Amino acid sequence: MxxxxxxxxxxxxxxxxxxxxxxxxxxxxxxxxxxxxxxxxxxxxxxxxxxxxxxxxxxxxxxxxxxxxxxSQSPEEQQYEATQPLRPQLLALLGHKMRLLNDASFIDLSRVAMADMMHTPERARAIATKLAAKEEGLPRWLHAAQQGGRLRPSMDVPYAAQQLQGMVKAFAFWPQLAMGQPPLTPAQQQQVLADAVDMFLGLYAVPAG
The missing domain is CATH 1.10.10.60 (Homeodomain-like)
Structure with a gap:
């Protein structure tokens, strides 16, 4: 931490x-x-x-x-910059999330939470709801980029935000949580982030021109 x-x-x-x-x-x-x-x-x-x-x-x-x-959060939230490329902005935004997912203490405590959830799912849901309510940075950024005409107007922002974070967690959270795999190396983190952002933009970005 x-x-x-x-x-x-x-x-x-x-x-x-x-x-x-x-x-x-x-x-x-x-x-x-x-x-x-x-x-x-x-x-x-x-x-x-x-x-x-x-x-x-x-x-x-x-x-x-x-x-x-x-x-795990940046002292200053990443703001959408209309004049800047989307890719580096998204990489920076997700990089802060990666810090938390790569924290050994957070992984251990997540295991504790998962085990407790089996006995008291209502408490686990309450905690998950509070954490989800704090996940405002990415949806806000996506909405701003969509309003700016750079992401498809048909994109469902909450769904897209969950989709993007899910691609990252598939490599940087769930294997470590469920199967005891080691945390990703810095190079692996960068690859996961880059691939997730590229796939996301390939689906949702409005073509230039």
Whole structure:
């Protein structure tokens, strides 16, 4: 996971310590094997402090997934540039997504989430809905490019966004999650991104001229 500025307020430092400790506990022991007592001990805070920040283990796990998603994002969202070629813009936009998919901690925690989903699918759906709601950058970019006449007017933006991300996840997420394959090398990441973007634009881009 990428480095973040150290929190300055004591309460923020404690919250950050809890999150970091919980990441290790969930990765090592899974959802059911992790307790708030374990997290408190690992974070070197009282259990009351843990509950003050996170009312339940479910809230704590959700906060971790959202934190990891936020850390994968660019500080400045990629904006659609009408005068620039589409391909490098899409590559840059998907590159930020690749950072998260290539994060070993995120993969491990995704396995925890998948295992928990089998027992409590309603909680998994709630987390997935919140993560999906944050995935606004790509649909917004696609819509702007479509409005600018550079992507086909018949394109269904939500479907196309899911389609494009699915091509990337087919190589950079699901094999690692389900089959334990190693993370992609930088060269492999670039190839996956380039091929996905090229296939996507081949289908949806409006021919020049």
């Amino acid at each position: 990428s480095d973040q500025p150290s929190p300055t307020r004591l309460t923020d430092r404690k919250r950050d310590a809890i999150l970091q400790a919980a990441i290790g506990e969930f990765r090592q022991h899974g959802f059911n094997g992790t307790s708030m007592d374990r997290v408190a001990a690992a974070a070197e805070v009282s259990k009351r402090t843990v509950y003050n920040h996170f009312p339940s283990k479910e809230d704590l796990f959700e906060a971790i997934l959202l934190l990891m998603w936020e850390r």
